[in-house]
Amino acid sequence: MFAHVFGPPELEIIEHAYKLACDRLARSPFHDAAKRLEQERALRERLFFFAQRGDDAESLCERVLATVPESWIAMPPRPSSSRRRDRRVA
Numbered sequence: 001m002f003a004h005v006f007g008p009p010e011l012e013i014i015e016h017a018y019k020l021a022c023d024r025l026a027r028s029p030f031h032d033a034a035k036r037l038e039q040e041r042a043l044r045e046r047l048f049f050f051a052q053r054g055d056d057a058e059s060l061c062e063r064v065l066a067t068v069p070e071s072w073i074a075m076p077p078r079p080s081s082s083r084r085r086d087r088r089v090a
Contacts, residue, residue, distance in 0.1 A: 006051065014047050016057035021047070021065055028073045039072055 006014065021043050025031055032039075046064045065073075 004051075006048075010051065010053070010055075013055055013057050013060065014051050017051075017055075017060040017064065018044055018047055020057060020061040024061070024065060025068075025072060030073065032072075039068075043068070 018040075022040055025039060025043070026036075043064065046067060047060065050063050050067070051060060
């Protein structure tokens with residue numbers, strides 16, 4: 001299997017993209033702090049998967065954030081069972 005070896009300049013870009021992505025997730029109003037470490041580990045794995053020669057940190061960050069589950073950055077939908085029916089008195 002082919003494994004890409006990243007040089008120091010590429011690793012620096014990946015690290016910068018990682019910091020940008022973590023900061024963006026942390027600033028999301030729906031960010032789940034309890035899952036922070038798990039999400040950061042997954043971000044780092046995604047960054048190495050998506051990194052390409054010639055990337056800059058901002059575009060790599062954008063490409064990776066476009067792949068994260070929506071629940072990481074958006075409010076999850078309410079379960080339908082939590083909705084109460086409107087009972088009107090006639």
